[in-house]
Structures are given as C-alpha cells and as structure tokens.
Amino acid sequence: MARTWEGAAGRLMLALAALLHRTVTGKAARRRLHDCRDAALRAAYRRGVPQEVLASRTRLTQGRVREVVTGGKRPPVDEAA
Template sequence: MQRRLNDVTGWVLLAVAVVLHRTVASKAATERLQRQRNAALRGAFGRGVQVPELAARLGLSEGWVRQVLNGKRPPEVEEAA
C-alpha cells in the first residue's frame, strides 16, 4: 500500500512541477517558481517517477532534469528550449 501511495504522490508532484514550469512570469517570479518546480521535480523523483518521464512531461532534456536532481543550475539556453 505504501508503494502505491508513493507512486500517486510522485505523479501529483510531477503535475505540480509541470504547472509551475508553464506559469512563470517576471524574473523574480520566474526564479521563485523555478525553485518550487525543481523541488517538486526532486520530490517526484524521490517517489519513483523516472528521469525520462520527468523530462518528457516537462518538455526538457534528460540531462537538464538530472542536473536539477543533482542540485546544479542548468544552462540558461537549454532551459529555454
């Protein structure tokens, strides 16, 4: 039962990450929302959602997602793609 709860929680966190990714506005808001999105991404990954699925749902490269999961700041050019 715990595994199923973790799976559902992971998918919900991934949905939150997608919404935050798509609703960025000003520079300050962008940075704040990206920090929240990245935290949601790390949470989804920690609950079993794999990197290819995270990257596909966000429309980002797997390398970018791995950098976020490792706590590194991804390059600006790749993030805009």
C-alpha cells in the same frame, strides 16, 4: 458621476495589469516558479519517477532534469580512452 467612476475603474484596472505583469513576468517571479518546479521534480524523483518520464512530462531535456535532481551539480562524465 459616471465619468469619474469610469476613470477610477480604468486606473484601477491599469494598476492591476501592471502588478500582474511585474509578478508574473519579472525575473524574481520566474526564479520562484523555477525553484518550485525544481523542488517538485526532486520530490517526484525521490518517490521513484524515472528521469526520462520527468523530462518528457515537463518538456525539459534529460540533461536539465538530471542536473535538477542531483541538486544543481552536473553528473560525472566518463572520460573516453
């Protein structure tokens, strides 16, 4: 009986490991995580947190934070004369 239980428990743990692997490391999961992070960055920016602080706390570049808080559009570039 113990052997049957160990085999069932092993298969259950394997199924759980596979499920976690797909939900945590899959492309869709990563996209959802980034969307949630970007929404939090935009909310913090709207509440007065400077872009430099957002970049340093999240370890993102200032350019990426700027792109996120402007809604995915790159800021206008000043042309040099």
